[in-house]
Amino acid sequence: MTLHANAGSADPSATTPARIHADRAAGLLEIEWQDGHRTTYAALELRWLCPCAYCRGEAGLPGWLDTAPTLTADQTRLVDVHLVGSYAIAPSWGDGHHSGFYPFSLLRDRCGCATCTASREVRS
Numbered sequence: 001m002t003l004h005a006n007a008g009s010a011d012p013s014a015t016t017p018a019r020i021h022a023d024r025a026a027g028l029l030e031i032e033w034q035d036g037h038r039t040t041y042a043a044l045e046l047r048w049l050c051p052c053a054y055c056r057g058e059a060g061l062p063g064w065l066d067t068a069p070t071l072t073a074d075q076t077r078l079v080d081v082h083l084v085g086s087y088a089i090a091p092s093w094g095d096g097h098h099s100g101f102y103p104f105s106l107l108r109d110r111c112g113c114a115t116c117t118a119s120r121e122v123r124s
């Protein structure tokens with residue numbers, strides 16, 4: 001499945017996907033950004049990043065992921081990915097979880113490629 005996200009938008013190209021591809025068989029999410037950069041997330045990495053209130057907690061309370069749960073195969077099985085407006089994607093997981101809206105800026109910020117990892121180390 002391939003989603004084509006707002007190509008031609010005036011948003012900064014670094015946080016605007018040109019193409020989003022969910023490879024469900026391989027359990028990978030690939031994002032090609034308008035500046036030409038590519039980001040690949042394994043489903044497991046993506047599941048751990050879930051920004052929803054249930055996983056992350058809210059109002060100072062810890063979320064489910066903060067309890068360091070052992071994720072089941074269903075919980076890390078990428079079933080579907082939907083675009084949310086022009087700013088985020090919402091993956092659906094094998095356990096039915098689909099409330100996490102991942103903003104493009106988060107997905108770009110957490111890019112795990114060698115280049116981005118190196119530049120994060122310089123910053124911190």
Ligand SMILES: [Zn+2]
Pocket residue numbers: 050051052053054055056097099100
């Ligand atoms: Zn969540």
Ligand SMILES: [Zn+2]
Pocket residue numbers: 037038039111112113114115116117
């Ligand atoms: Zn990167």
